[in-house]
Amino acid sequence: MSGPLVVVGDTLLDIDVDGSADRLCPEAPVPVVDVGREWHRPGGAGLAARLAARSATDVVLVTALGDDEGGARLTRLLAGEVELCALPLEGETVRKTRIRAAGQSVVRLDHGDGRAVHGPLDERVVSLLRSASAILVADYGRGVASHPRIRELLAETSAPVVWDPHPRGGPPVPGAALVTPNDGEAAKFAGEPGTPGELAERLRAEWSAGAVAVTVGSRGAVLADGSGTRTTPVPNGARVPASVRPDTCGAGDRFASAVAAALFEGADLDAAVTSAVESAARFVAAGAATALSEPAEPAVAREPGLSGFELADRIRRRGGRVVATGGCFDILHPGHVTLLRHARELGDALIVCVNSDESVRRLKGPGRPVVTAADRVRVLRALESVDAVVVFDESSPVEVLRTLRPDVWVKGGDYAGADLPEAEVVREGGGRIALVPTVEGYSTTRLIETVSNG
Template structure:
């Protein structure tokens, strides 16, 4: 599959988390006792990260970043998941800081005035947009989507491959012939010259106003309203159970757009693509939203031994779909990463069951593992497609799976035709076993043989 490309404005999102039990004596405002600071890519950076976590293809990200501390921190976060192609930024990289107490936002502090400079594009960016299998434009009004040469290449791409355009009130209109525009209800009202009677009329008006093939207006917990190029308009409802709940919806629009792009790139029609996007965005919000992708002080935490099981319970309570996979993951390589990304694309959270050093020795022999369990766990946790890691001592992860109870258990396709000993446990708890294709040419044993020659 050809690479998927995200084009747009990256921000750094910061959540300062704490508790508030008293008011400031100088003013009637809460005093927040800070427990920690959590960071993640924001704006189009969040969209690129989500796409990399859920799509089987490689993901590249075209964005503008400054040379300041915020830009460097953001680039390091992004580089764990996507290839970043940097354009110059005039001004400071944007940082949005939410101060939250007991899960509720108290205030938000925005810094950075950066906008993409309209300098000539690097040849690598030109080639990437010409070779893309599909393109998501995630516009956050900071100038990348308005770059004249970028727009010309996007207009050409729209004639060949799916182009999904997630707009911003301060950004430009989509290029002519874009496959799908995905404004939310407020954005659709702001961009239309006259107010439509209802959301269905708004969706049709957006499609005609922007001359895109299809338009889907997202309406929060009610799903989306889709207008198709043949004039048909239909409502796509969200799964039941989210309305009325106090959920963090940050990033829901980005998850909607990335899921729609993935479906279109795989050949789905507009109705199936938007239906998939509504379901994916709903599950994303139920599983914690964008905050679930944050890392503390720049480092993912594996936590205490019981943490993965508590995490699994929290995913289930929020209605999320838990995926688990297992293995030695000794000398982490591209084949491992491909399997992990594919596994993460099957649900809302991924826990890796990791063989301990003693377990690896029993399975692989006295010379293994090459990398100790703490370091293997740390490397796995650095991948944002991995939400948590649990280490087990047995030769089979059966006992761990009794406690995790995943909805999906993933193994590589090389296990086809073999009845996995843990399959009975997974199915008894209502889960399914999925075999995903392996990447030929990659194995730790082969790497070790190559090194020893």
Template sequence: MTAPLVVVGDVLLDIDIVGTSSRLCPDAPVPVVEQAEERPRPGGAGLAALLAAASGREVVLVTALADDEPGRRLRAMLERHVEVAAFHLHGGTPCKLRIRAGEQSVARLDTGEGQALDGPVGPRVTDAVAGAGAVLVSDYGRGVTRHRAVRSLLGDLPGHVPVVWDPHPKGEPPVPGTRLLTPNEEEAARLAAADGAEIGGSGLAAAGRRGRHLGRLWGLDGVAITLGAEGALLCDGTRTPFLAPAEPARGDACGAGDGFAVGAVDVLADGGPLTAAVTEGVRRASEFVRAGAASALATRLTENGTARLVPERGEDAFGLAERTRRAGGTVVATGGCFDLLHAGHVSLLRQARRLGDCLIVCVNSDASVRRRKGPDRPVTPAADRVRVLEALSDVDAAVVFDDDTPAPLLERLRPQVWVKGADYAGTPLPEAGTVRANGGEVVLLPLLEGRSTSRLLSTTKGTAS
């Protein structure tokens, strides 16, 4: 049995109160937020633990929790997906409450200044750290990494257990033997300045100097400075740093650092090198940003244990689309016959799924395929085509339509993004008006050359003859 990944750090309770606003309060120049809905989720090390569990690993979260209502809510949300080994948090559970009207924050209220003070941590915490196969320290400056017993346990880990340390400006220095430190540019600058190092400038050159300084300062194997859209720079004691570039990604980057750290520790836990760990960390961070609003993503992790908006029991494609929109997510849809699923289909579906929070595939009915392709098609009946599509990890739901175009179906689904292959470039799409009238947009994605069902069938017939 593989030893678990242990996440050590401070947890917070994040709550979004989300509604709509169309008027100002009569007694003050502030918006009135109506139809408000509460969306609670774990933050800090709690989010890192959920991301790690979503990747399929057994995860134990070592943290400090207060015995108050927010602390109990946090424990209940976390224990659905990870094992929690907690000691006492002195003071109130840190909470960040945001009031939002649509995509706009109206106000934020921070409560709870709890700190993890020195004292006994209990056998569950001791056993959890001692039995770790890998450790991710997610420091949010609330005292867990300052706790003497916790630092002692981390310092006593054998050398073959990799430790990834995600720092905080108000947090603690990494323990000796840490394999990888993962600050962002601002954190690296503050950490270097706190040691008295005057390393000015910005960009790769300055990041490299700061990374080498921090590595020498704490005797680290590697320092990976995350650079946002540029990726991450690994300084591992050699003369030449390694840059892992990021794929283009648009979206809310809040929480992407947790995704980076989780990706890196996943690789190191399996014995991979630092370069591979940083490359995977960048990929996970980009994936996190592309997945949509960070608050919606964290809420999905809390509810489902996965970043995906999965259909609930008995929920159809229309219910999934509506729930995605309510959660602030983006509905992506595409369509076609999907008769004899091939690599070109898979490539298109994977690209489409990256554009939003759920992908719904609109599938031509058998009668519709016959009208388009002739009496010998489809080869595979609609029910089987839907079953195969919904088995793909990139497809969240599939729905059959019998019309000659998907326009009537799209009128009901109202996707924000409608995807077609690049072979439709220059071709008028009859459904485009419907998509745009509902506030969506049509995009074309590149295809794998030489892949098509018609070509596959003609090749098969030629071979048979």
């Protein structure tokens, strides 16, 4: 590969404001959200570039950034993730704020009128677009993809161009290798209803594109190219459990970025779409874009001498929500980290209940744990999502939970609430059970077996 994967498009600042909603406003039948914590992440092309960097080794983002606090925040969030090539932005950085209660969106607030300035391009941008091995256009209708000189360069390139369109944006340049609307967007672009396959064929002709892949959520994607139309389903192992209501924020960006990365690595179109369908499904199962967010500021001041029980009392006195989860956490892996991140979003503090060494031996056998309780606690406390850790000796955390009385007890989505021995004591204390998606492919036992057979 002679050049990088270049992502071109509009970057937004996405903000999630998490809280709880236990009552209605007296003036109108709308929920009152008690704000707990605020999370920031790059949206639009910024999110697509960060996701592309998960699959490709050399990613450069060409985007417009404002000279304001939003632009500065985006620059900090992107630093170290991708190489940044900034264009000037006229107006205020666009911010999209989701207000959420118990993980569910209540309303979205949009601010900012920023648009890319259509002036002369820096030679660095021209050079990048001419030398790219693949290009992903994330068009959110804010002027980067409609820049006349950028469109000229995109039409001239011999590199595969993946175009992720937006209803507010313009049409893809003729000759794009693949255009990736979702089914709702495809119907709007076509101007009339039709099956995903019919829409893909119609738009492919209208846009003079090499191929169009219409994404259809949990059903996968429908691809139309010169050889016909075919459906790529989501693999069974990547599906979100039926008991979990997923957050799909950023799923389209993940699909487009995964396709572009696969083409960048030399895959053919069918293999790239198959890889992208699975990547998007796993992305949603792992919490979608929220898993890439960073806290605006800590919600709880950590005090080294404060126990989990003391922290729970303090949070409750402030009117906050205590979240707890538990397990052995022997060899911490990405599945654990994702679960803890999800759990932390459900309240104002997360307390992790950890099996002692003797408890782990009873549950897992004489060869476990691999990591001692003291070291497991030390690693967990180092995570941003964890506010306190409690170690228990019993086989189940029932007695700890009787004292802790969490408002929310979190377990992985592979459990059923009725199967949990601790469910009754949680509910007796006024709490509820929350099941969050698990990340397929990660298991401490499997990791140990892999190392042992290495």
